[in-house]
Amino acid sequence: MKANDETVLPQALPGFEKIQRYMDFKRNISMAKVQPGEFYATTNQEAIITVLGSCVSVCVRDIHLGIGGMNHFMLPLKGSIYDKESIVSDATRYGNWAMEYLINQILKAGGRRRMLEAKVFGGGNVFPNLSPEVSEQNIKFVLEYLYNENISVKAKDVGGNVGRIVVYYPKTGLAQVKYLEDIRKSEVSEIETQYFRSIDTRVSKSGGIELF
Incomplete structure (x- = not known):
């Protein structure tokens, strides 16, 4: 059976049909790939994967039921730095x-x-032309949000000068992190730069970690 044969995949929750999903035969599990600006939640025995540069992903799950998911987002920018007013508004x-x-x-x-418990990833300073404030503000926002919502942060791997591949298994809470080499960091930077521009346009209009 081919890896892109959707018949091998468990049914996605309503609203997530457009999220890219495939069978990872190496891990023997259905995998959902979360792109910048997306999120995915599941009740199934699935894994969720994303690639992070300066963006942040938060993995959240019910620790007893194993219902959980992951997002991938960035606070909007103006120009090459954060607009101080937008930090508390848009x-x-x-x-x-x-x-x-x-x-x-x-x-x-x-x-x-x-x-609910959470694990937090990303916020790496991988953009040579942008201030580290980009990453720092994303990390600060997420941690403050979770604190205010009284959601325990079980683990985090944030900051530094690295990009990350994150794989999360909501049923068990296992999170795997792989750091990207410089050539991959460059690819991630290009993708996230396009994402930054798109969200700026929209806003202006409106238990542990396992390395592998």
């Missing part, structure tokens, strides 16, 4: 959207807020 609303939509989908699928 930027914060965008970050809230990324977090609240993920959490609400988990709760809608049967997860319980009091049982």
Whole structure:
């Protein structure tokens, strides 16, 4: 059976049909790939994968039911640095959207807020032409949000000058991280630069970690 044969995949929750999913035969598990600006939640025995540069991903799950998911987002920029006013207005609303939509989908699928835990990844300073403030503000926002929502941060791997591949298994809570080599960091930078521009346009209009 081919890896792109959708018949081998468990049914996605309503609303997530457009998320790229495939069978990872090496891990023998269905994999959902989350791109910048996307999120994915599942009740199935699945894994979720994303590639991060300066963006941040938060993995959230109900620790008893194993219902969980992952997002991938960045606070909006103006030009090459953060606009101080947008941090408390449009930027914060965008970050809230990324977090609240993920959490609400988990709760809608049967997860319980009091049982949620989170793991946080990304926020690497991988853009040579941008201030480290880009990454720092993303990390700060996420950690403050989770603190204010009383969601325990079980683990985090953030900051530094590295890009990351993150694989998350909501059923068990296992998170795997692989650091990117410089050539891959360059590819991630290009993808996230396009993402930065797109979100700026939209805003202006409106248990542990395993290395592998």
